[in-house]
Amino acid sequence: MTKLGVNIDHVATIRQARGGIEPDPVTAAAIAELAGADSITVHLREDRRHINDRDVRVLSKTIKTRMNLEMAATDEMREIALEVMPHSVCLVPEKREELTTEGGLDVLKQKDHLKQYIKPLQEKGILISLFIDPDLKQVEAVSETGAELIELHTGLYSECFDTKKEDDAFNELLQGAGFAQELGLMVNAGHGLNYRNVKRILTIPGVYELNIGHTIISRAVLTGMEKAVRDMKDILNVK
Ligand code: PXP
Numbered sequence: 001m002t003k004l005g006v007n008i009d010h011v012a013t014i015r016q017a018r019g020g021i022e023p024d025p026v027t028a029a030a031i032a033e034l035a036g037a038d039s040i041t042v043h044l045r046e047d048r049r050h051i052n053d054r055d056v057r058v059l060s061k062t063i064k065t066r067m068n069l070e071m072a073a074t075d076e077m078r079e080i081a082l083e084v085m086p087h088s089v090c091l092v093p094e095k096r097e098e099l100t101t102e103g104g105l106d107v108l109k110q111k112d113h114l115k116q117y118i119k120p121l122q123e124k125g126i127l128i129s130l131f132i133d134p135d136l137k138q139v140e141a142v143s144e145t146g147a148e149l150i151e152l153h154t155g156l157y158s159e160c161f162d163t164k165k166e167d168d169a170f171n172e173l174l175q176g177a178g179f180a181q182e183l184g185l186m187v188n189a190g191h192g193l194n195y196r197n198v199k200r201i202l203t204i205p206g207v208y209e210l211n212i213g214h215t216i217i218s219r220a221v222l223t224g225m226e227k228a229v230r231d232m233k234d235i236l237n238v239k
Helices: 009-018 026-035 051-061 077-082 108-125 136-145 157-161 166-182 214-236
Strands: 003-007 039-043 066-071 088-091 126-132 149-153 186-190 207-212
Touching: 003 186, 003 214, 009 026, 009 039, 009 214, 026 039, 026 051, 039 051, 051 066, 051 077, 066 077, 077 108, 088 108, 088 149, 108 126, 108 136, 126 136, 136 166, 149 166, 157 166, 166 186, 207 214
Parallel strands: 003 039, 003 207, 039 066, 066 088, 088 126, 126 149, 149 186, 186 207
Antiparallel strands: none
């Protein structure tokens, strides 16, 4: 059975729209776990546009499954990771101007740097995952860094879903996952997955966990709408 990591970043995005305290991603994480999430992912971005330092610190104490901290490979982030001690760290590229993580990490270009960067984290028992496009050269480079996992970027597949390009994008994921497993890496995948396109991903042998965020939070807003309105009507109806 493939495990589900729930990315709760966009609960924080809604909170940041008003700069207040609701909805709290800490509560969202607890509910996700009650519903069966196998792990919780948060991306602490350099610009703190959604998840913030307080969230990461509180979540590190309240998550009962596994905490996967997504972050850029900077000194600041490594210090935070060493302080909060997540189960795993997923290194992603980060550009300020992007709406979301747009491409995989170029591991090939910075293999030696990444190898040194992840060492202190691994020495403390934190598992390292590198988020990469399904490119065999990148997969090989990950295995040379000593990271334990790859997370395959499913963004292109998701974009191409239901088009002529879907098979090509899917086959790249299939090959990338197979090659990574031959090299002894554990394979996760994520980005852009939704309730329709996720089904084909499940046919890739050996994928350990899928990290899914935006579509789950989007559905939660809609499926929770009716109750939220009724709750407010109940209050108004008292008078
Ligand atoms: N995995 C990684 C490495 C990501 O950067 C993201 C987006 O934050 C996700 C998974 C989840 O993507 P989505 O929100 O599109 O499900």
